[in-house]
Amino acid sequence: MSPQLIAVSIDRDSPIPLYHQLARQLTAAISDGQLQPGDPFENEVALGTRLQVSRPTVRRAIQEMVDQGLLIRRRGLGTRVANRKVHRKFELSSLYDELEREDRRPGTLVLERETVVNERAASALDLPATTPLLSIVRVRTAEGSPLAILHNWLPPAHADITREDLEQTGLYAALRARGCRPVVARQSIGARKPTPTERKHLRIHGTQPVLTMTRMAFDSEGKAIEFGDHCYRSEDYTIDLMVDER
């Protein structure tokens, strides 16, 4: 009944922090199925001694995994692998990434790409109302069928994103390639009847509604990255997320 020892190799010369190297490999052991939900986890001090790292480093690695819902810690008892249901899949991802991960052949049709002045978007991004923004309208398809209409506004710093960038990789991937990583976003999700234009582009029949989401995304320094106003075919799409209180 002693906890399973997970093989971990740590590289002290790597620029990647030790606690993160640790967390990545321990996380892999869980997603590999090497550790099952409910399994006991090697205790902090033993793990530290075995791997020749200090307890704070081990604690930080474990904390990372606890924050992601992978582990449950209880004082006096120990650490265990959490129930699979509470494992956090993802937090901040884009539709394109999701479709790609599920292998559903995502495609993009760029309907518009121009510089505009839009007070609502500028205000959402916390920029002056007259700031020129890059406005992008796309139709996202999966396996050839339209799934969503995505309208995004970007601050001037990213005004040089091209149609090709968008068609080949998706907006978030293009932003990441430019070293711009969204870290925090405020989203608002609702539902409504589609407009005639939306009905046409999304091939909506009858009285099916659309699911709408607006999003303001910021980087780690709090700089605005993107404002998006999206609408999805409700038959084909739900928004899944984990929320947690720490």
Place this chain on the structure above:
Amino acid sequence: MSPQLIAVSIDRDSPIPLYHQLARQLTAAISDGQLQPGDPFENEVALGTRLQVSRPTVRRAIQEMVDQGLLIRRRGLGTRVANRKVHRKFELSSLYDELEREDRRPGTLVLERETVVNERAASALDLPATTPLLSIVRVRTAEGSPLAILHNWLPPAHADITREDLEQTGLYAALRARGCRPVVARQSIGARKPTPTERKHLRIHGTQPVLTMTRMAFDSEGKAIEFGDHCYRSEDYTIDLMVDER
């Protein structure tokens, strides 16, 4: 341009951890407006010296606030109060709490309260399929108008929640009163046409859709607390949330 010194009193005899005492008071200084977005923040070592606490303690307090989007840290530069747009309002709350906070006179009409066996709910809560669950159906009103139909299933441990509990306080408040705190939840949000029953209870006219949300909530130990299947009048309700990647 030296940073503003925030008055903080720490009580070393309190059972509340020092880092949390610190974080609470510094957070208060921001919500009070004592510190404005963009203001520089006293650096870690100075703060520690001034308050006679160690640097790790200060760091942990600051980290708590960074996690909530209140502060921005940049190596080599310092810490600043974040842009207000990225301040996280709340993460995991209930409709009742939200309405109450906005002073919209929430009310509850309990339509059903009985013990059932439901495979879908049991599976979502990671319980055996034949576990008897308390099934609760409520209509939530705000200022007298119906806003949502809430269908929840609870594990046997909470089978003694009464109609009165639900009518007076709301489900989450009742659970909290029993020492049961939801910490992590998995949600799925979508949209669809309402059923005839929903149209009647929510007084939906024409072809207005409903916004739907299902939620599985767990406590800090990963134990199931609640499975909910809700639907909202889309004209009156959006789901707002912050997502972040750390």
Place this chain on the structure above:
DNA sequence: CATATGCGAATGTCAGGACAATCTCTCGAT
């Protein structure tokens, strides 16, 4: 004048130790 270089300041990482709080389990007394 433009560009490098270097310095100070601040946060990031890591170590090692000490004690407290909490849980489980065993052992002993009744």
Place this chain on the structure above:
DNA sequence: ATCGAGAGATTGTCCTGACATTCGCATATG
């Protein structure tokens, strides 16, 4: 046999200390 006290194990909190990394800015250099 049952119940309670205590021991052991494990995580939670806090401290001190050290060095690395990154950024802005002033100064030196071409």
